[in-house]
Amino acid sequence: MSAIDDDTAFQSAALPADLEPRAIGREPTAKLSVERISSFNEEDLLALCEATDAAIIDGGGFGWITPPGRQVLESYFRGLLMVPEREVYVGRVDGIVCGSTQLVRPSRNNEAQAMAAVITQAFVAPYARRLGLARMLALRVEERARSLGYQVLNLDVRETHEGAIALYEGLGYQRWGTHPAYARVGGQIIAGHYFYKLLQRKS
Ligand SMILES: CC(C)(COP(=O)(O)OP(=O)(O)OC[C@H]1O[C@@H](n2cnc3c(N)ncnc32)[C@H](O)[C@@H]1OP(=O)(O)O)[C@@H](O)C(=O)NCCC(=O)NCCS
Numbered sequence: 001m002s003a004i005d006d007d008t009a010f011q012s013a014a015l016p017a018d019l020e021p022r023a024i025g026r027e028p029t030a031k032l033s034v035e036r037i038s039s040f041n042e043e044d045l046l047a048l049c050e051a052t053d054a055a056i057i058d059g060g061g062f063g064w065i066t067p068p069g070r071q072v073l074e075s076y077f078r079g080l081l082m083v084p085e086r087e088v089y090v091g092r093v094d095g096i097v098c099g100s101t102q103l104v105r106p107s108r109n110n111e112a113q114a115m116a117a118v119i120t121q122a123f124v125a126p127y128a129r130r131l132g133l134a135r136m137l138a139l140r141v142e143e144r145a146r147s148l149g150y151q152v153l154n155l156d157v158r159e160t161h162e163g164a165i166a167l168y169e170g171l172g173y174q175r176w177g178t179h180p181a182y183a184r185v186g187g188q189i190i191a192g193h194y195f196y197k198l199l200q201r202k203s
Contacts, residue, residue, distance in 0.1 A: 047097035051125035099124030
């Protein structure tokens with residue numbers, strides 16, 4: 001088992017009955033869960049790397065445009081766990097890691113923005129999409145940020161990631177700006193949107 005924060009585990013009893021088991025051919029009773037990871041076992045790391053590769057190939061792998069190779073990915077994820085300001089969350093479908101996101105707390109010197117955290121690097125493997133996993137991951141990070149006393153959660157997303165935009169707008173994030181030269185993908189400069197959510201306000 002991976003080491004996890006026991007009190008940070010989220011479980012769903014079952015998928016809502018009206019959710020179609022698209023992708024992966026899952027049963028409507030597929031179990032979704034989210035947890036914070038503080039160390040990886042081999043099985044989870046392998047599944048996370050596979051999910052990441054699949055997301056990158058599909059066109060959205062938190063910054064990577066081409067799969068960097070398994071060794072780089074493994075080092076990346078292991079290294080993440082050593083960054084003091086980062087918390088890594090994984091989402092599982094029937095126990096298998098299929099997605100991830102991160103909470104980034106402000107660094108200690110940033111007193112002026114000590115009330116704001118960032119949710120970043122969210123993705124779900126194409127074979128596990130539209131089951132509610134990204135929403136569960138985002139809600140878990142929000143809950144954690146709220147409980148740590150943060151008042152604001154910030155995020156940014158490429159304009160081409162329409163699913164992510166719909167997800168975060170649906171969760172009450174406000175778009176406050178657009179960067180016209182946010183990223184370069186396939187030789188093309190594309191815009192990106194910036195969002196925030198006030199956490200202490202009930203939505
Ligand atoms: C965006 C992404 C994380 C969504 O993951 P997911 O697990 O499929 O999302 P969920 O099932 O939790 O969807 C929750 C809601 O978000 C919205 N949504 C998610 N994907 C959508 C899509 N492709 N089109 C429209 N709405 C979408 C819907 O409102 C959905 O609710 P519904 O299924 O009840 O209609 C996933 O598609 C992904 O990894 N995309 C590529 C990478 C990316 O964009 N990352 C975000 C960077 S900030």
